[in-house]
Amino acid sequence: MKKHKEILSRFGINKTQFRIDLLSIFFDCKSSLTTHEIFERFNKKINKVTIYRALKSFEQKGLIHQVPDKNNLKKYSLCNLDSCSPDSHNHQHGHFICYSCDQTFCLDDSTIKIIKTSSGHIVKNYNLILEGYCTDCNSSQTIFQN
Amino acid sequence: MKKHKEILSRFGINKTQFRIDLLSIFFDCKSSLTTHEIFERFNKKINKVTIYRALKSFEQKGLIHQVPDKNNLKKYSLCNLDSCSPDSHNHQHGHFICYSCDQTFCLDDSTIKIIKTSSGHIVKNYNLILEGYCTDCNSSQTIFQN
């Protein structure tokens, strides 16, 4: 896809077939992926080392970022490509992980508001993981208030 | 210490010397611990497998819980012993990871307020990871507002 090639160029990454496909997978999934999941999506036809190196490269160039995972695996999400670059990552969104179907959903900025931390720490970045039951697995609405 | 033995009993864990000492370490620790850090605190005199099994047991019984770590290692913190049990963990608080010293701090409920999710998902637990510079590494105050 032409769009993906342009993005790779813009972020200074060589346009190999694998990296075009990898970016495409991130666009399709719109959430986070483990190296294992990526390996599976390529039907194990690609070397794992290649995946690890591509992910490291994508991350350094500001295309994807790591997301903490429940099982402590390396997991990556597509960045907001307008606000991330090799110089700085800026992520202001959360993820929702379903207990039942294990899917990960992206939550856009407006769903979450973090009012303040009074801890005295200097916050440079944040990452929010919500866990529970997704809309499909439990079709009711909730307002979560702390 | 008598208090620690009582807690182990209450959570249905056998009171071996190692597990008493391990619980004691968690009480002493301000933030969270990796298996490696625990191994070090026992001067490498205890088998690593024993540590892994004790942590798994403590977690299942509701005594400790996993916290996210920058380097994707398993890291554990003491639970709020009044709200966690073998049946359910209730962690609605954030973690702060320091860029400088790599420590993970638990932020209690009052420091963070999540106003709402309008996503339609049912939120059972949440995990908020804040990244930046901790009080010790950069001794100034901050209010973080989104």
Next chain:
DNA sequence: TAAGAAAACGCAAAAGTGTTGCGTTTATTA
């Protein structure tokens, strides 16, 4: 408090995740 049952332990081995070195292939550039 002694005996049987259950849990915890140590050791060795293995599984899983991620990294490094190196020679080859592919893409970029000029």
Next chain:
DNA sequence: TAATAAACGCAACACTTTTGCGTTTTCTTA
């Protein structure tokens, strides 16, 4: 299109975590 740089595959390695098994310790209860 030739030289340079980046990406790739393979093999080996490092590290964290898990599993199997026989032994030791703790718990239960009679």
